[in-house]
Amino acid sequence: MTIAEIFMGWPAIISSLFFAAAGIIRRRPAYLVLAAVLLLGITLYLAGTPRFRFTGILLPISFPAAAVVVHRRKIWLAIILVSPTFIFFGWLAAIVLYQ
Structure with a gap:
């Protein structure tokens, strides 16, 4: 696996979604x-x-916005900001798996 595959493929997507969920659950904006x-x-x-x-421009903007919201202790708003990313990549994974 090359560096480009790691940082632009499914490993990056899965680890990004993992860190986003961990950041909201543990209330850590750095995640x-x-x-x-x-x-x-x-x-x-x-x-x-x-x-x-x-979509490619708006998705990464929602994570720093969610980090600010987590810092202000409004977890419900962070979940709303991050959920489109989870939905989009879940849909993309379903498309890839069932083609």
């Missing part, structure tokens, strides 16, 4: 920032495609 950094590679790649142009 959400790390999740945003891990997600940058795949989302910038997706932003280059016409179908996911805006």
Whole structure:
């Protein structure tokens, strides 16, 4: 597995979603920032495609916003901000697995 596959493929997506969930559950904004950094590679790649142009730009913005919200102790709002990312990559995984 090459470095590009690690930082732009499914390992980055899975670890990013893991750190996002851990950041919300443990109330650690730094985990959400790390999740945003891990997600940058795949989302910038997706932003280059016409179908996911805006999705690829908006998804990594929601994680630092959720980090600010977790820092202010509004966990419910952080869950709302991060849930579109979980839904999108769950949908993408279903598309890849069932094609």
